[in-house]
Amino acid sequence: xxxxxxxxxxxxxxxxxxxxxxxxxxxxxxxxxxxxxxxxxxxxxxxxxxxxxxxxxxxxxxxxxxxxxxxxxxxxxxxxxxxxxxxxxxxxxxxxxxxxxxxxxxxxxxxxxxxxxxxxxxxxxxxxxxxxxxxxxxxxxxxxxxxxxxxxxxxxxxxxxxxxxxxxxxxxxxxxxxxxxxxxxxxxxxxxxxxxxxxxxxxxxxxxxxxxxxxxxxxxxxxxxxxxxxxxxxxxxxxxxxxxxxxxxxxxxxxxxxxxxxxxxxxxxxxxxxxxxxxxxxxxxx
Numbered sequence: 001x002x003x004x005x006x007x008x009x010x011x012x013x014x015x016x017x018x019x020x021x022x023x024x025x026x027x028x029x030x031x032x033x034x035x036x037x038x039x040x041x042x043x044x045x046x047x048x049x050x051x052x053x054x055x056x057x058x059x060x061x062x063x064x065x066x067x068x069x070x071x072x073x074x075x076x077x078x079x080x081x082x083x084x085x086x087x088x089x090x091x092x093x094x095x096x097x098x099x100x101x102x103x104x105x106x107x108x109x110x111x112x113x114x115x116x117x118x119x120x121x122x123x124x125x126x127x128x129x130x131x132x133x134x135x136x137x138x139x140x141x142x143x144x145x146x147x148x149x150x151x152x153x154x155x156x157x158x159x160x161x162x163x164x165x166x167x168x169x170x171x172x173x174x175x176x177x178x179x180x181x182x183x184x185x186x187x188x189x190x191x192x193x194x195x196x197x198x199x200x201x202x203x204x205x206x207x208x209x210x211x212x213x214x215x216x217x218x219x220x221x222x223x224x225x226x227x228x229x230x231x232x233x234x235x236x237x238x239x240x241x242x243x244x245x246x247x248x249x250x251x252x253x254x255x256x257x258x259x260x261x262x263x264x265x266x267x268x269x270x271x272x273x274x275x276x277x278x279x280x281x282x283x284x285x286x
Contacts, residue, residue: 018216025220025266026227028169033228033262035162037249040258042155044247046122055128055143057115063137065113072117075131077124081117089114112139123152170269206278210271217270221263229259 072081089111129143236248
């Protein structure tokens with residue numbers, strides 16, 4: 001209790017530095033939480049996109065279908081490859097447009113045999129399409145470049161920018177904690193000097209300041225989760241109403257570990273920052 005009271009006194013005596021650190025940590029954890037939730041939804045969207053995107057290679061009449069199928073299956077990026085005959089393609093098109101059968105009866109079946117490939121990752125679509133286009137007997141390749149490539153670039157850029165911003169904020173928060181603890185210890189430098197002369201151990205001197213950093217981390221994590229959780233759930237409901245096609249993550253089984261990780265990270269930043277700051281300050285005194 002003595003160390004806990006000393007930590008509270010240090011926080012009250014350096015209220016400006018403590019509040020500055022608390023606000024910075026809270027904003028950092030909020031940003032981190034939103035970026036992680038955004039990344040989680042981006043990955044879910046990519047998974048759904050991967051399950052729907054197909055690379056289609058249209059074959060020439062004289063193509064060796066079996067050889068081409070085996071060569072595409074051998075590619076490491078290809079998760080599944082199958083050969084669809086021209087008759088099967090005509091049946092599919094007839095289901096979508098019944099008049100296709102009548103047109104085929106007049107001019108013949110216009111659809112070629114087709115190799116359809118599903119890729120391991122949506123980013124692999126371009127590479128698989130490029131590899132298929134070089135094979136003999138392939139007339140044309142289609143993989144939806146008009147929407148796959150821009151989507152992949154946009155989602156990758158969003159994730160990269162988010163991670164970079166969070167990294168900068170975490171670094172700034174760590175320095176704020178270092179400064180706040182150093183200011184608190186400097187304000188009590190005379191008391192610390194007396195304690196050292198009386199034989200107080202380094203751990204005894206450091207503990208109140210370590211508790212101070214831990215308390216700031218706990219408060220920041222609590223405030224961040226109190227704002228982040230209802231804000232995300234409200235936004236998720238709005239997205240589901242306006243754009244139900246997006247697979248927004250709302251299940252607690254997925255969200256609880258992520259939110260708990262954000263809280264633990266905030267507490268660890270406060271604890272590690274204070275440990276490092278007290279160790280450095282005592283080394284300077286020696």
